[in-house]
Amino acid sequence: MKREPLLNAAILLGLLLVPLWALWADAPFTITLATKVAILALAGVGLNIALGLGGLVSLGHATFFGIGGYAMGILASHAQSFVPLTEVPFLIEGTKSMPVIWLVAVVFSALAALAIGALSLRTSGVYFIMITLAFGQMFYYFAISWPAYGGEDGLSIYVRNGFPGLNTLDPIQFFAICYAILALVLFLAARLAASPFGLALGAARQNDERVQTVGMDSFRLRLVAFTISGAVTGLAGALFADLNRFVSPTMFSWQMSGEFIIFIILGGIGRLYGPVVGAALFIILEHFLGGLSDYWHIYLGAILLAVVLFARGGLIGALAGREVAHD
Amino acid sequence: MTEPLLRIEGLRKAFGALVACNDVSLDLRPGEIHALIGPNGAGKSTLIKQIAGNMAPDAGRIHLAGRDVTGLSTAARARLGLGRTFQISSLAMEYTVLQNVMLGALGHRGGVMRFLSPVMKDKALLQTARAALERVGLAEAARRRTADLSHGQRRQLEVAVALTLSPRVFLMDEPMAGLGAEGSARLTGFLDQLRQEAPILLVEHDMDAVFALADRISVLVYGAVIATGTADEIRADPAVREAYLGEEDAA
Ligand SMILES: Nc1ncnc2c1ncn2[C@@H]1O[C@H](COP(=O)(O)OP(=O)(O)O)[C@@H](O)[C@H]1O
Numbered sequence: 001m002k003r004e005p006l007l008n009a010a011i012l013l014g015l016l017l018v019p020l021w022a023l024w025a026d027a028p029f030t031i032t033l034a035t036k037v038a039i040l041a042l043a044g045v046g047l048n049i050a051l052g053l054g055g056l057v058s059l060g061h062a063t064f065f066g067i068g069g070y071a072m073g074i075l076a077s078h079a080q081s082f083v084p085l086t087e088v089p090f091l092i093e094g095t096k097s098m099p100v101i102w103l104v105a106v107v108f109s110a111l112a113a114l115a116i117g118a119l120s121l122r123t124s125g126v127y128f129i130m131i132t133l134a135f136g137q138m139f140y141y142f143a144i145s146w147p148a149y150g151g152e153d154g155l156s157i158y159v160r161n162g163f164p165g166l167n168t169l170d171p172i173q174f175f176a177i178c179y180a181i182l183a184l185v186l187f188l189a190a191r192l193a194a195s196p197f198g199l200a201l202g203a204a205r206q207n208d209e210r211v212q213t214v215g216m217d218s219f220r221l222r223l224v225a226f227t228i229s230g231a232v233t234g235l236a237g238a239l240f241a242d243l244n245r246f247v248s249p250t251m252f253s254w255q256m257s258g259e260f261i262i263f264i265i266l267g268g269i270g271r272l273y274g275p276v277v278g279a280a281l282f283i284i285l286e287h288f289l290g291g292l293s294d295y296w297h298i299y300l301g302a303i304l305l306a307v308v309l310f311a312r313g314g315l316i317g318a319l320a321g322r323e324v325a326h327d
Numbered sequence: 328m329t330e331p332l333l334r335i336e337g338l339r340k341a342f343g344a345l346v347a348c349n350d351v352s353l354d355l356r357p358g359e360i361h362a363l364i365g366p367n368g369a370g371k372s373t374l375i376k377q378i379a380g381n382m383a384p385d386a387g388r389i390h391l392a393g394r395d396v397t398g399l400s401t402a403a404r405a406r407l408g409l410g411r412t413f414q415i416s417s418l419a420m421e422y423t424v425l426q427n428v429m430l431g432a433l434g435h436r437g438g439v440m441r442f443l444s445p446v447m448k449d450k451a452l453l454q455t456a457r458a459a460l461e462r463v464g465l466a467e468a469a470r471r472r473t474a475d476l477s478h479g480q481r482r483q484l485e486v487a488v489a490l491t492l493s494p495r496v497f498l499m500d501e502p503m504a505g506l507g508a509e510g511s512a513r514l515t516g517f518l519d520q521l522r523q524e525a526p527i528l529l530v531e532h533d534m535d536a537v538f539a540l541a542d543r544i545s546v547l548v549y550g551a552v553i554a555t556g557t558a559d560e561i562r563a564d565p566a567v568r569e570a571y572l573g574e575e576d577a578a
Pocket residue numbers: 342345347365366367368369370371372373374
């Protein structure tokens with residue numbers, strides 16, 4: 001019963017120790033990989049609020065990831081070209097400030113999630129999966145055909161955005177930012193799961209009729225969960241764009257949405273730290289197997305199949321045992 | 328005469344050619360148990376679903392505590408004081424017993440849009456939830472996973488969740504089903520008391536329980552109410568004997 005919190009602490013510590021070791025060993029690329037894990041884990045933690053807690057299998061979370069990415073790309077590109085976004089009705093200029101970019105990313109991805117959720121949460125099961133996928137594709141093709149911001153080629157940002165008091169160009173400092181955000185969001189997500197809202201949302205996942213019978217509007221519960229979920233994934237998108245100093249329509253692609261789901265399945269559906277383990281494993285496989293063969297996805301597929309068939313609770317489930325109801 | 332808390336007028340529901348609910352009118356008065364009996368497939372569950380808001384009637388009106396609730400959602404009716412239990416247990420199976428009653432207590436109190444406070448440490452909710460478990464005799468099982476409960480315990484939990492809602496009207500679809508003789512007798516005693524808190528519209532197959540408890544009985548056959556009256560009146564009613572009780576004598 002105490003095993004999962006211990007395991008979670010070990011995971012979080014591990015994600016901190018690897019880049020610290022890399023700093024000592026002067027291996028900056030490893031720090032970048034760890035940063036990528038932290039950011040993708042954050043995107044997965046966002047999706048897990050909808051998927052794990054709410055049972056909403058969204059195959060369109062790349063939409064919010066992309067919106068976060070383009071929030072960064074658009075604001076920073078205007079700042080680097082000194083051309084304001086607009087002058088009417090009032091002047092809006094670009095910015096190179098991370099906190100401002102994060103805020104914009106969170107607000108816009110939350111609004112998009114609210115709108116998409118309001119339309120798609122009327123359906124369930126396969127229909128929900130297909131509708132979220134369709135929205136994702138809509139954004140993907142829109143980004144491709146929008147020449148103002150690079151279209152298919154995407155947008156390059158020459159210098160990483162700034163954070164007050166830190167040198168974000170230093171890999172370990174940028175890692176620290178991403179890691180701190182991940183840790184904070186994990187903390188908040190744990191609180192959310194144990195809150196009144198979390199209790200109701202989890203019940204709505206298990207039995208919609210039950211939730212309505214005690215007087216709760218299950219559609220509203222799901223819509224709020226989907227919105228929070230989209231906002232977190234959007235924040236991850238802004239960080240991801242800053243990591244690469246590049247945004248492109250692939251951030252909106254359905255493969256991206258699929259990867260988020262893979263993180264969750266690898267780590268364990270509904271397990272708070274599942275996406276962290278899942279993203280780490282994914283990046284490790286991509287790095288090592290991808291170096292051996294261009295067809296590394298075949299091995300990923302085999303591992304995924306093994307998890308689905310033999311370790312239903314994912315890696316966390318295999319290491320910490322069946323989930324215990326919290327009380 | 329006191330104003331009925333639940334009043335149903337001319338309710339009708341057809342599934343294609345099958346009329347599962349045919350111009351049903353009945354009411355539920357404060358302090359009473361009104362039993363609804365009828366052979367399998369008579370339309371009892373269909374009637375309950377329409378009252379609870381899970382199924383829209385083709386025609387007719389439903390009034391709850393003086394308000395027309397015909398167009399309202401299940402959740403809105405629950406908030407107006409409808410406490411329902413299901414024929415087939417409908418619970419959050421992965422949750423503990425306590426979590427299920429906490430859910431009911433939360434639904435009743437409101438404040439579900441709180442995102443950071445730990446719900447399982449909410450003293451007021453815990454008190455409501457524990458009291459409900461205590462009353463149905465499930466206090467010992469509070470920490471068990473609902474999926475691990477016996478069939479009878481799940482029925483008890485259904486009733487406990489309804490209690491946390493402090494409803495103005497109880498709607499119970501076969502709460503005794505599968506309880507066994509001892510469980511039935513215990514629940515019969517409990518419902519006997521409960522009617523003082525809120526009247527009960529009780530669908531039940533257990534005739535001993537029905538005749539022991541009901542202030543009034545309505546008999547449903549092929550979707551229509553063929554008689555309403557006290558236990559004695561129903562026993563003596565020739566149409567009922569022919570359509571329903573007679574069957575049992577023959578069996
Ligand atoms: N959703 C439905 N679609 C079609 N027929 C239904 C549906 N629900 C119930 N029925 C039919 O309506 C009749 C009444 O069913 P029900 O209300 O469950 O009876 P009872 O609870 O009295 O046993 C039955 O003949 C049943 O087959």
